[in-house]
Amino acid sequence: MASITMENIGKSFGQTDVLKGINLNVHDGEFISLLGSSGCGKSTLLRIISGLERQSSGRLLIGDKDMDNVFPKNRSVSMVFQSYALYPHLTVFENMAVPLVMRKLTRLQRLPLVGRFIGGTSSVRQEMRDRIHHLAETLDIHTLLNRKPAQLSGGQRQRVALGRAMVREPEVFLMDEPLSNLDTKMRAHMRTELAEIHRNLGATFVYVTHDQEEAMTMSDRVALMIDGQILQVATPREIYRSPVHRKVAEFIGSPRINILPGIVTNPEIMEVCGIKCPAPKGLHGKCFIGIRPSRLIPSEQASGTWKARVTNVEDLGSSFLIHSTLAGEVRTISRMDSRSVIPQVGDKIYLKPQPDCAMFFDSEGWNHNLSSERPAQDIPVSALTFSEESHESAIAI
Numbered sequence: 544m545a546s547i548t549m550e551n552i553g554k555s556f557g558q559t560d561v562l563k564g565i566n567l568n569v570h571d572g573e574f575i576s577l578l579g580s581s582g583c584g585k586s587t588l589l590r591i592i593s594g595l596e597r598q599s600s601g602r603l604l605i606g607d608k609d610m611d612n613v614f615p616k617n618r619s620v621s622m623v624f625q626s627y628a629l630y631p632h633l634t635v636f637e638n639m640a641v642p643l644v645m646r647k648l649t650r651l652q653r654l655p656l657v658g659r660f661i662g663g664t665s666s667v668r669q670e671m672r673d674r675i676h677h678l679a680e681t682l683d684i685h686t687l688l689n690r691k692p693a694q695l696s697g698g699q700r701q702r703v704a705l706g707r708a709m710v711r712e713p714e715v716f717l718m719d720e721p722l723s724n725l726d727t728k729m730r731a732h733m734r735t736e737l738a739e740i741h742r743n744l745g746a747t748f749v750y751v752t753h754d755q756e757e758a759m760t761m762s763d764r765v766a767l768m769i770d771g772q773i774l775q776v777a778t779p780r781e782i783y784r785s786p787v788h789r790k791v792a793e794f795i796g797s798p799r800i801n802i803l804p805g806i807v808t809n810p811e812i813m814e815v816c817g818i819k820c821p822a823p824k825g826l827h828g829k830c831f832i833g834i835r836p837s838r839l840i841p842s843e844q845a846s847g848t849w850k851a852r853v854t855n856v857e858d859l860g861s862s863f864l865i866h867s868t869l870a871g872e873v874r875t876i877s878r879m880d881s882r883s884v885i886p887q888v889g890d891k892i893y894l895k896p897q898p899d900c901a902m903f904f905d906s907e908g909w910n911h912n913l914s915s916e917r918p919a920q921d922i923p924v925s926a927l928t929f930s931e932e933s934h935e936s937a938i939a940i
């Protein structure tokens with residue numbers, strides 16, 4: 544198995560810098576996801592690892608070997624594409640056999656009539672057949688081996704593409720949005736299967752997706768990419784709980800985190816949507832407060848809360864999402880348990896943040912709790928109280 548080391552990798556297409564100094568260490572046997580919105584450079588980075596593309600600057604190592612001048616076929620990596628990239632004129636069996644035929648047989652041995660008379664060909668072919676049948680059983684496609692791709696469902700095609708990648712027994716699997724063409728149910732099913740395949744193979748997986756749910760449910764670690772840079776690499780739990788930047792907080796979590804603008808008016812006082820409260824030490828000027836929807840919930844009390852107007856209500860079955868507008872312009876989302884009394888569109892509500900739920904971001908978006916050298920949080924949200932002059936509502940929890 545193999546680790547992957549990326550050192551300051553840059554990639555430009557003409558004048559456009561697509562990757563801007565990527566540093567990432569993927570551990571041996573790890574499942575890591577490259578998560579980011581469309582166009583941020585995920586596929587480009589994956590193609591550089593596979594060798595289909597060459598970086599403009601920086602170094603790539605697989606294991607401890609520099610990959611400069613190593614052809615894709617010599618890299619012990621297999622790539623699974625979003626489009627499956629199966630050969631339409633070949634059967635499932637033949638599609639899966641392609642990587643083995645190319646590797647295990649010489650050009651002469653591959654010849655249809657002559658090949659079989661060359662020494663060793665039949666035993667290699669038998670070995671290949673055994674391996675394909677064994678893999679097909681594992682992936683539950685053994686009854687489909689004689690079909691052509693056009694005769695398969697999306698999920699079946701995806702498993703064939705996976706099988707074709709697995710048959711080579713590579714040290715590294717590179718997957719570029721492999722589930723994005725599947726319906727929701729099949730995606731959830733394949734997520735579990737992929738996680739299980741990873742556990743069984745113990746190989747290194749680099750998985751590209753823009754779907755945070757996929758990244759969060761399968762990965763050991765998530766690398767969040769924004770605009771050609773990796774902003775944070777962390778476990779799913781850590782990246783959700785301690786995002787280093789406001790953009791990470793906004794990308795991770797569904798529905799999206801509420802971001803309320805604030806300003807520190809003097810070293811101790813912060814004003815958030817018209818309400819004054821104590822400011823965390825070291826935070827200056829413009830700032831942002833992040834509160835997850837499940838932690839900003841409607842309350843019956845007017846005191847210690849923000850006043851808001853309900854603009855939409857979404858019924859998700861087990862919970863409700865309450866969209867509202869706060870201070871006339873800031874849009875917020877609250878998640879409520881379906882057993883609660885649910886407000887209606889147009890209702891005036893009071894929004895109450897739960898204890899210790901706020902994240903503080905500075906004017907550039909960096910998480911103040913993490914970027915500061917002082918202890919994590921000087922003033923817990925639970926200690927934030929209304930100033931006397933603030934008559935409306937406040938973050939008094």
Ligand SMILES: Nc1ncnc2c1ncn2[C@@H]1O[C@H](COP(=O)(O)OP(=O)(O)OP(=O)(O)O)[C@@H](O)[C@H]1O
Pocket residue numbers: 556561579580581582583584585586587588753
């Ligand atoms: N061969 C190329 N020539 C010029 N620009 C390219 C080339 N390949 C990619 N790009 C540009 O590089 C940027 C990153 O592309 P990339 O395919 O890596 O994004 P991505 O994160 O995979 O997006 P998506 O989620 O939509 O697949 C895009 O702006 C794209 O237009």
Ligand SMILES: [Mg+2]
Pocket residue numbers: 585586587719
């Ligand atoms: Mg892509």
